[in-house]
Amino acid sequence: MGGSCTQRRPAGRRQVLFPFLLPLFYPALCEQIRYSIPEELAKGSVVGNLAKDLGLSVLDVSARKLRVSAEKLLFNVDAESGDLLVKDRIDREQICKERRKCELQLEAVVENPLNIFHIIVVVEDINDHAPQFDKKEIHLEIFESVSSGARISLDPATDPDINTNSVKDYQISPNPYFSLMVRVNSDGSKYPELSLEKPLDREEQRSHSLILTALDGGSPPRSATAQIEISVKDTNDNPPVFSKDEYRISISENLPPGSSVLLVTATDQDEGANAEIHYYFRSTAQSTRHMFSLDEKTGMIKNNQSLDFEDIERYTMEVEAKDGGGLSTQCKVIIDILDENDNSPEIIITSLSDEILEGSLPGMVVALFKTRDRDSGGNGEVTCHIGRDVPFKIYSSNNNYYKLVTDGALDREQTLEYSVTITATDRGKHPLSSSTTITLHITDINDNAPVFHQAFYVVHVAENNQPGASIAQVSASDPDLGPNGHVSYSILASDLEPRALSSYVSVSAQSGVVFAQRAFDHEQLRAFELTLQARDHGSPALSANVSLRVLVGDRNDNAPRVLYPALGPDGSALFDTVPRAAQPGYLVTKVVAVDADSGHNAWLSYHVLQASEPGLFSVGLRTGEVRTARALGDRDAARQRLLVAVRDGGQPPLSATATLLLVFADSLQEALPDLSDRPAPADPQAELQFYLVVALALISVLFLLAVILAVALHLRRSSSPAAWGCFQPGVCVKSGPMVPPNYSEGTLPYSYNLCVAHTGKTEFNFLRCSDPLHSTQDIVCGDSPGALIPLQSGNDLTSHPETLTPVSFIFFLV
Secondary structure (H helix, E strand, O other): OOOOOOOOOOOOOOOOOOOOOOOOOOOOOEEEEEEEEEOOOOOOOEEEEHHHHOOOOHHHHHHOOOEEEOOOOOEEEOOOOOEEEEOOOOOHHHHHOOOOOOEEEEEEEEOOOOEEEEEEEEEEOOOOOOOEOOOOEEEEEEEOOOOOOOEEEOOOOEOOOOHHHOEEEEEEOOOOOEEEEEEEOOOOOEEEEEEEOOOOOOOOOOEEEEEEEEEEOOOOOOEEEEEEEEEEEOOOOOOOEEOOOEEEEEEEOOOOOOOEEEEOOEEOOOOHHHHOOEEEEEOOOHHHHHHEEEOOOOOEEEEOOOOOOOOOOEEEEEEEEEOOOOOEEEEEEEEEEEOOOOOOOEEEEEEEOOEEEOOOOOOOEEEEEEEEOOOOHHHHOEEEEEOOOOOEEEEEOOOOEEEEEEOOOOOOOOOOEEEEEEEEEEOOOOOOEEEEEEEEEEEOOOOOOOEEOOOEEEEEEEOOOOOOOEEEEOOEEOOOOHHHHOEEEEEEEEOOOHHHHHHHEEEOOOOOEEEEOOOOOOOOOOEEEEEEEEEEOOOOOOEEEEEEEEEEEOOOOOOOEEEEOOOOOOOOOOEEEEOOOOOOOOEEEEOEEEOOOOHHHHOOEEEEEEEOOOOOEEEOOOOOEEEEOOOOOOOOOOEEEEEEEEEOOOOOOOEEEEEEEEEEOOOHHHHHHHHHOOOOOOOHHHHHHHHHHHHHHHHHHHHHHHHHHHHHHHHHHHOOHHHHOOOOOOOEOOOOOOOOOOOOOOOOOOOEEEEEEEEOOEEEEEEEEOOOOOOOOOOOOOOOOOOEOOEOOOOOOOOOOOOEOOOOOOOOOO
């Protein structure tokens, strides 16, 4: 759908033509807009308001980049007002030469969207040239026998201007013998002729001087003069006569230089010198005289140069035949040039998009171009095509204009640019063609998300790592360009607490390097998982996620910890009793230890470092069980001390020690004297306090034992014997503070029953090995006669309502 552009009437001297009916939209190329201006307008003169005539506002002039293009740019557009201005000197005679109709072809181009409009500027002639004679002096010879009324043709003046501004009239200075006649040819040109008013008499006056004046029709008129010198000669009463008054011939533009074109002939009935005819060019443009030559004697016309139909289609010349007596006659010669297919088509790019966005929809205009062939007819008809291996195609418009549009998907990551070759071919008998190549650059859009080089990442980090050290690096690539391909990294999610995440790890936004913010502890955190995101800087931004799992490896950074035997509140070691009749292999006690490490670092081994009696006891390498290696001898002391080392399997290994105090006795009463052999405190006041506390504790224990015994007897009568499985000879107590409730991480292969009896300041512990128990079981029973008795100096008296006492009572006074 396109609008039609019509002409305005001339307004004033400038005669500017504007469209009076403009379409509201110009989706297609508009018809021609015509303006009319006089030649030689001053630079900067306004031809017309082009923006208004195109239906554009003043703001659209700069926003849509309104401009004009032509082969020779004589005009430009004012970016502020949209006026079409004169940019350079406009000389109609120079631009259009001898053509009577002078029109300049322009193209107005606007963008957003691209469109083009055709403009024709008609250059009107002004009277800027005066007439001019080829010769300032004209010499004529006239025989005196010439009768009155004879006419003598004179060389006319030439004026490059046309119409009323060309030569309009001739005048001659007053003379009794001659008058001036003006002859008008069929094409409107005027030629002066001298008319003899009365016979000449050579004896009276041998010469005559006249002044010939040529006037044009301008306002004010311009003029030129020539001096005519007439010599009177003897009689020659017959002028030459051409065979034709007008010669017309058509020749090919490919005619080689120097070829014979036309022979003009004239005859004279006189004899002798009066019959000798010579031929001359008259009233012929200089360009024609340069192109053709005339043989003065034969009248043969030849071309001096190569002919070009595209420059000049027709040559017109006047040929004069003059005999020896000075009489002459003229004829007109018209030479038409025939067109040949000697010009290849031209391709002119009028608008080209600098950058094309990838992903552009098919049909988007990327270039406008036109073709031109200086030949005519079929030789000047042009067709265009492009290669088939590019995602573009050509749409033909009117007046040999074409649009290059997209015809497929554009992907910058596959093809950065396209070289499109446009070939134009004419329809001549022997077709000629030409081609031009344009380069179209594809501009990137953010159509590719970053891609990680791995589907997931797993990294192993040893605990106690250096804070701030790099532990891993993720990498993603983006084939897009510039910010669209610049990738930054961040932590999107984690299985750690959100508040604690930043204290564990961080990631470099530029390099993707993951840093540890703290030293990891395998015993607290063995593994965690991060979700990392790679995000480009496009708009809108695209991203990709990847999982990074961090496995914290164990190091041997924890020494074994001895759980049993535990030290008393005052740091003293506990005692175990061993029957005197214990046989070799008798289980005395067990050293229980754990290691917070894992794997080989948590494999514990037990070794005897020191013993009061070497060889009397042995320790299980892996179990930590202390057994008698032989029977107690008579020389062996009743009280033995063992120092047991617990080592883990790490490199280097870490260790801990446990001190065991063992007393050989068959009963607790027998063991007490040995206990009393321990050295007393040096402070008498402290010793007195100790005895008082022990006495008070014993009284309390006796009271509690009596109450418990009464309750036990009551329960025994009312319950089945199975309920008394735990109440065998010995003392059993459920006590939490002495043994931690659960160490089940592979370092305790057996479970043990521990019974504790509180008697004032003295605590009795009975240990018995039993079947393996669940980790949640904390009440164990046994009938081992062994007892651990720590001595406490504090006043903390602990009683448990569930403490059970044996049938027999033990009383001792310190």
